[in-house]
Amino acid sequence: MTENTTRLRADARRNREQIIITAREVFLEQGIHAPLEEIARRAGIGIATLYRRFPDRHTLVQQVALDNLTLVGAELDRATAAHPDAWGALAQLIRRLVELRLSVIMPVLLPGLEQDARSEGGTLKARRDQLFKQMEQLTRTAQQDGQLRQGINPIDIWLGVIKLSRPLPVIGPELNELITGQQLELFLGSLHATALDASEPLRRQPLTLDELDRYLKMAE
Amino acid sequence: MTENTTRLRADARRNREQIIITAREVFLEQGIHAPLEEIARRAGIGIATLYRRFPDRHTLVQQVALDNLTLVGAELDRATAAHPDAWGALAQLIRRLVELRLSVIMPVLLPGLEQDARSEGGTLKARRDQLFKQMEQLTRTAQQDGQLRQGINPIDIWLGVIKLSRPLPVIGPELNELITGQQLELFLGSLHATALDASEPLRRQPLTLDELDRYLKMAE
DNA sequence: TGATAAGTGGAGGATAATCCTTCGCTTGCT
DNA sequence: AGCAAGCGAAGGATTATCCTCCACTTATCA
Numbered sequence: 001m002t003e004n005t006t007r008l009r010a011d012a013r014r015n016r017e018q019i020i021i022t023a024r025e026v027f028l029e030q031g032i033h034a035p036l037e038e039i040a041r042r043a044g045i046g047i048a049t050l051y052r053r054f055p056d057r058h059t060l061v062q063q064v065a066l067d068n069l070t071l072v073g074a075e076l077d078r079a080t081a082a083h084p085d086a087w088g089a090l091a092q093l094i095r096r097l098v099e100l101r102l103s104v105i106m107p108v109l110l111p112g113l114e115q116d117a118r119s120e121g122g123t124l125k126a127r128r129d130q131l132f133k134q135m136e137q138l139t140r141t142a143q144q145d146g147q148l149r150q151g152i153n154p155i156d157i158w159l160g161v162i163k164l165s166r167p168l169p170v171i172g173p174e175l176n177e178l179i180t181g182q183q184l185e186l187f188l189g190s191l192h193a194t195a196l197d198a199s200e201p202l203r204r205q206p207l208t209l210d211e212l213d214r215y216l217k218m219a220e
Numbered sequence: 221m222t223e224n225t226t227r228l229r230a231d232a233r234r235n236r237e238q239i240i241i242t243a244r245e246v247f248l249e250q251g252i253h254a255p256l257e258e259i260a261r262r263a264g265i266g267i268a269t270l271y272r273r274f275p276d277r278h279t280l281v282q283q284v285a286l287d288n289l290t291l292v293g294a295e296l297d298r299a300t301a302a303h304p305d306a307w308g309a310l311a312q313l314i315r316r317l318v319e320l321r322l323s324v325i326m327p328v329l330l331p332g333l334e335q336d337a338r339s340e341g342g343t344l345k346a347r348r349d350q351l352f353k354q355m356e357q358l359t360r361t362a363q364q365d366g367q368l369r370q371g372i373n374p375i376d377i378w379l380g381v382i383k384l385s386r387p388l389p390v391i392g393p394e395l396n397e398l399i400t401g402q403q404l405e406l407f408l409g410s411l412h413a414t415a416l417d418a419s420e421p422l423r424r425q426p427l428t429l430d431e432l433d434r435y436l437k438m439a440e
Numbered sequence: 441t442g443a444t445a446a447g448t449g450g451a452g453g454a455t456a457a458t459c460c461t462t463c464g465c466t467t468g469c470t
Numbered sequence: 471a472g473c474a475a476g477c478g479a480a481g482g483a484t485t486a487t488c489c490t491c492c493a494c495t496t497a498t499c500a
Contacts (some may be wrong), residue, residue: 009446009497011364031389035487046449051489109390111440132429153426159399160406163383168330169251179379186380190410206373209352212328220331229468229475254456264476271460 016053018043025062028103029167062124065106069127072102076134086138087147088174090157091188093138098184099162104158107131149193160187172219178207236273238263243284248323268385282344283436285326289347292322296354306358307367310377311408313358317381318404324378327351369413380407392439398427 008016022043026034036057040047054060075096083089099103107128135154142148164183167176182204228236246254256277259265274280292333295316317324327348355374362368384403387396402424409435 011494012447015448036489037487040449047488049447051497052447056489091424105388105390109388109436111390111436129429140352151424151426155427155432156399156402159388160443162388163386163403166383166386166388168329168379168382168386170323170325170331179376182376183380183383186410187406190275190406204371206371207375209349212375216329216331231468232476235477256460257458260478267460268462269476272476276460414474 015045015049017041019045019050019053019060020064020067023060024068025101027061027064027106028101028165029169032057032106036060061106061110065110065124066127068102068104069124069131071100071106072097072104072107073127073131073134075100075102076131076138080138085147086141086145087192090138090142090148090191094157094161094188095184096189098164098180101165103162103165105162108155108158109162116174136177138174143193148194149191152191157191170216170219172215174218175212175215176206178215232273235263235265235269239265239270239273239280240284240287243280244288244323244326247326248282248287248321248385249282249389252277252326256280263375281326281330283343285330286419288322288324289327289344289351291320292317292324292327292349293347293354295320295322296351296358301360305367306361306365306410310358310362310368310411314381314408314411315404318384318400321385323382323385323439325382328375328378328382363413366413369411372411377411390436390439392435394438395432395435398424 020037023039026039026042028036036050037061039048040050043050050060054063073207076093079089079093079096083092096102107124110124132154135157139148139157143150143152164180164187167173167180239259243259246259246262250258256270257267259280260270263270270280274283275392296313299309299313299316316322327344327401330344355377359368359373359377363370363372384400384407387393387400
């Protein structure tokens with residue numbers, strides 16, 4: 001697949017990229033059975049192009065998963081490079097994963113993960129497990145430093161990130177953005193062992209009912 | 221509607237109840253556009269019965285919302301009765317809401333809330349607002365007691381509970397149960413102002429990758 | 441710049457999901 | 471026991487989704 005990919009014409013490669021990005025979003029919102037036509041529409045390309053690039057749903061799902069693994073790996077490297085302390089790295093990683101909507105759900109939770117879906121980096125499962133090991137290292141260190149709460153492991157973090165990232169239906173993107181930010185901070189606080197700043201208020205002004213209703217109205 | 225309801229034959233009333241309970245679950249999982257036939261099937265009744273009781277989707281959604289408001293209100297009363305301290309009451313309430321999957325999403329986030337959907341307790345919106353006031357009282361007191369973190373209000377809690385309760389697709393009920401319990405504890409910890417127990421480990425044994433995969437296999 | 445192969449999008453038939461009604465049978469209620 | 475109320479399954483109508491075909495467009499490279 002890879003050698004094919006590099007041989008793609010420039011516009012085709014752009015389209016392929018856009019499909020994967022959009023598919024990630026849509027899969028996060030609706031699950032992996034979301035209509036492919038919606039993905040095509042939201043990606044701004046024709047349905048035929050999607051089918052040409054990804055002959056069936058399973059292929060698309062797998063490619064999105066591979067893409068996710070790559071991106072998560074890159075973010076992990078970035079975070080560790082930027083922060084000498086494990087907790088700092090972990091916190092940055094979590095923030096980024098939520099921010100980028102890198103729904104880890106695909107690679108982590110994909111049924112039939114054992115099936116061959118290989119690219120440069122090996123099978124899906126092998127890469128996932130490797131990523132897990134890296135994160136385990138990170139969490140263990142953060143715990144030894146007394147920064148990360150005991151009893152937390154990468155899976156807890158992944159699943160937490162998924163639930164955080166997953167937008168609620170009906171309420172529209174703005175409100176989702178807003179509450180996700182708040183909940184992200186709460187989540188980080190709950191992971192931290194020594195909850196230093198828990199007694200100080202959160203930065204964001206709490207929503208009032210009227211504001212809530214305004215957002216809901218917007219979303220209709 | 222109420223007087224009609226009480227006149228229903230006993231089996232019909234049971235069915236109606238069961239439809240609402242099932243609809244709450246399904247709406248929580250899939251959103252309010254979930255197929256009505258699935259609700260009927262999972263409730264163990266015929267599709268015709270559902271349509272007879274609830275002529276269209278909107279009616280069903282509204283009735284579920286009303287039912288939710290009633291139950292949430294009852295849980296709120298129970299929690300305050302059982303706990304003299306506001307934080308204790310709040311914590312019990314949150315636990316119960318998650319446990320019962322009382323997706324507050326319906327009454328809180330329902331678009332078109334202003335439309336008349338009345339029952340004994342008044343319009344949907346009026347009852348929601350009243351519930352909000354009660355919870356606001358509770359949160360304020362808990363904050364004055366130095367127990368609840370500043371900057372949290374009922375909406376934050378409702379939305380947090382919704383995200384907690386909402387099951388992840390694909391992964392099956394057992395795993396969802398498991399991680400929801402863990403995340404609930406984290407959430408409660410993050411709400412607490414003085415994070416007393418944050419340095420002690422969580423009770424549950426963290427998942428390993430192999431266990432995760434076993435659960436995923438089960439769910440397929 | 442122009443030839444050409446690669447790529448594109450939309451129309452549309454096939455299939456499947458969902459809606460919602462009709463109707464003959466069943467079951468609580470008195 | 472009788473009967474009105476309730477029931478569910480079948481199925482026609484409608485809509486959503488899948489997926490292919492083909493006439494048009496565009497990047498690429500000489």
